[in-house]
Amino acid sequence: MTAALMLAAYALLMATGGSWLLSRSRWPHRSPRLAVATWQAASFSVPWAIGLAGVVLLLPQSPVSAAVARIAHACAPALDAVYRVPGGTLAGMLVGALLLGAVVRAVLLLAHDLWMAMGDRARQRQMLALVSRVDPTLDALVVDHEAVAAYCVPGRGGRVVFTTAALAALGDKERLAVLAHEQAHLRQRHHLVLAAARALRRAFPRLPLMRTAEMEIAVLVEMVADDVSVRRSDVRSVASALRVLSSSVAAPGRTEVHPSAVHASALVRRLRRLVTPARPLTAVVLAARSLVVAAALTLPLVLAAAPATATLQSEVCPVPARAPATETDVSMG
Template identity: 40%
Template sequence: MTVATILVLYGAFAAVVLPGLLGRVAWTDRAPRLAIAMWQAASASVVVSALLAAFAVAVPASVVGHGLAGLFEACAALLGHDASLNTPATRIALVAAGLVLARLACAGGAVLLGARRERRRHAEALALLGRHHTGLGAMVVDYEERLAYCLPGRRGHAVITTGALRSLAPEQVAAVLEHERAHLRGRHHLVLAAAEALTRAFPRVPLFEQARMQVARLVELLADDVAARRHQRVHIAAALVQLATGRVPAFALGAGGETALTRVRRMLHPQAPLDRREHLAGLLTVAVLLAGPATLAAAPGVASFLAHHCHSLLTL
């Protein structure tokens, strides 16, 4: 029970305190891909801690220590063959773990299916109202508002309005469409869907709420950086200024939006990338967040294994 208690306490601590700690990390704008991984790892660590806490209650450390065969025997015992394991605490732990997984599955399915349905409707409308521009490699829609966005999915494509084409110079159009293709290639809609699913499954959890906002911001920074590999930053910045007030569909990823002006400053005044020490520190943070709960949960089983089998190993 000690390990389960520590895991639960860690999950509660991470859910409440980690948003403030991670929010003060200074390098996130300089390495958005690594920062996205950090927020994802933090969110995953909370969910994994809850599941492993239930596992620690349901399966004694001595059973884990005897290896997979013992673990399979414990699973059979949990179904009723061994009364010593079929306790109220075990049943409660398994029900709690099942509820967490079911809640995640339902929320994730609702987010993915809802977005897919909305994208399909929008794609049908674009097929009627838009036209594919071979030179741009994008769908052009006759619309006065300045918009550029991508419609994710199996047949995802970039979309730009005639209002944006009239307002942007050719090099700016090329830069902003590269930004949208970066979203498509990176499958950023799935990253956002995962963050959205957590907030929908477990609302009002500070870490999940903050992770959703930060990931939405960071995927835009990442797409800007990808576009900047092939296009001048000044062209990206100029396009962002023009598109800042555009409102794209909620299920799409757009170049403009609320973060556009902040990203303009970032494009015009780029910061140095992370050095090796900073990059390793970021990777270590991600590794600790991911491996920490699993290591803690495995520790009693490993200790039990050593206690029961170390003597026999030494006598060989």
């Protein structure tokens, strides 16, 4: 019971305080890769803690606890006792099932999104096979079209695609910069990062943390790809490619694009850090922040398992006749 409460408190703390701290922090543009991991840890830790709270609540009522006790050479009744919910097992089971259900729903949403995206991409690849040609100088596909666009189709055999209008707008060095940027997306599987953030936002629509995480992660993976592109070309080419494409990228007549400040400010943020680059975080700070990320994800597990580990130390088992654990077993376990 205490474990479940602590896990719930942890989820709440992450969803409010963690989100608040992260969105106020000034360092993410200096190390976008770590910032992506941090936003991911903050947003994953919420369903992770909620799910573990569900497990902890369901544990005393399930055959799982007996199995866990057998494997760990622990005392089953003692294990049940520490996780017991005062005020009735039914209430505990109900809340536990609800919590676990919310997490299962998030996983299903992600699976659904990934499945749909796979179908969409298969159709994209089929159409591209028919209407695009391979650019001999650039490792990319080219589609004849007057809309300016550069993008990649992730997945097996991922390809980078330019429209003829995009190629016409860009110089040689800028083309290579865009190519390197898109190849970074492909290599680092950013589409999966984006899909996970989107699924979490849809699974927990009331949590501002998930909305902010999705938006921030979308900008940060662009910054990660920009950095790769800068290393393979140069700052000038990446920045000017961004300027050239942004001044001509517009939705064609048939697609209505909703105005949102998000995309625009994302572009400004990307440009700003290219034009006036900040020092990357030092190795020490990087290591320290990585530890925080790891801690955010391990703490829920510690909270959930703490009562159980306490029972492993006790050598007395309330039901001696049926206890599987002898003293030698305990010392071995």
